[in-house]
Amino acid sequence: GQQLNQSPQSMFIQEGEDVSMNCTSSSIFNTWLWYKQDPGEGPVLLIALYKAGELTSNGRLTAQFGITRKDSFLNISASIPSDVGIYFCAGPILGGNYKLTFGKGTLLTVNP
Amino acid sequence: KAGVTQTPRYLIKTRGQQVTLSCSPISGHRSVSWYQQTPGQGLQFLFEYFSETQRNKGNFPGRFSGRQFSNSRSEMNVSTLELGDSALYLCASRRHGRSYEQYFGPGTRLTVT
Numbered sequence: 630g631q632q633l634n635q636s637p638q639s640m641f642i643q644e645g646e647d648v649s650m651n652c653t654s655s656s657i658f659n660t661w662l663w664y665k666q667d668p669g670e671g672p673v674l675l676i677a678l679y680k681a682g683e684l685t686s687n688g689r690l691t692a693q694f695g696i697t698r699k700d701s702f703l704n705i706s707a708s709i710p711s712d713v714g715i716y717f718c719a720g721p722i723l724g725g726n727y728k729l730t731f732g733k734g735t736l737l738t739v740n741p
Numbered sequence: 742k743a744g745v746t747q748t749p750r751y752l753i754k755t756r757g758q759q760v761t762l763s764c765s766p767i768s769g770h771r772s773v774s775w776y777q778q779t780p781g782q783g784l785q786f787l788f789e790y791f792s793e794t795q796r797n798k799g800n801f802p803g804r805f806s807g808r809q810f811s812n813s814r815s816e817m818n819v820s821t822l823e824l825g826d827s828a829l830y831l832c833a834s835r836r837h838g839r840s841y842e843q844y845f846g847p848g849t850r851l852t853v854t
Contacts, residue, residue, distance in 0.1 A: 671845035731784040
């Protein structure tokens with residue numbers, strides 16, 4: 630099936646550092662979505678990517694749609710304590726209408 | 742614009758009981774999807790409703806069902822609860838059209854004892 634592999638599984642960084650995480654698949658995706666989930670809450674949509682090679686920013690967050698259409702990257706610059714949470718990538722399953730498949734997530738911890 | 746709301750936020754049930762969870766989508770959003778989130782399996786798609794019709798279904802047993810009302814509000818029902826049904830149940834709404842962007846509610850934490 631169209632599985633999404635996220636790496637790293639977890640990261641522990643110091644406040645102010647930049648962060649990079651990625652999502653890969655053996656299948657092609659035509660859309661990539663990045664979400665952040667805080668404990669006990671639902672995922673919040675951060676960035677949506679629709680074109681191969683596209684680079685999109687949302688404040689300190691930047692995401693890229695890989696040119697092979699099989700991967701995507703999320704970067705966070707100058708991390709702050711409130712960046713703590715789980716970051717998920719997601720994409721629509723081919724032929725699944727608007728059904729999304731999610732990666733297992735990257736747990737980010739920021740040390741003040 | 743108000744976000745997706747889900748009620749209740751927390752629920753404790755015993756095995757064999759049934760439960761109904763409710764979701765109100767963002768105003769103007771006509772598509773509602775439900776997901777189950779567990780530590781072991783992550784986020785898994787349950788089903789999607791649009792215009793009161795189920796459009797998509799995930800790989801869950803028939804004990805999991807849902808419906809959507811004419812005002813786009815949705816409910817999901819789980820009958821004959823099992824311990825393994827303990828999870829965070831998330832509802833997400835999507836604006837009709839070609840957008841894949843789904844917006845999630847805070848979830849309902851279901852604990853089955």
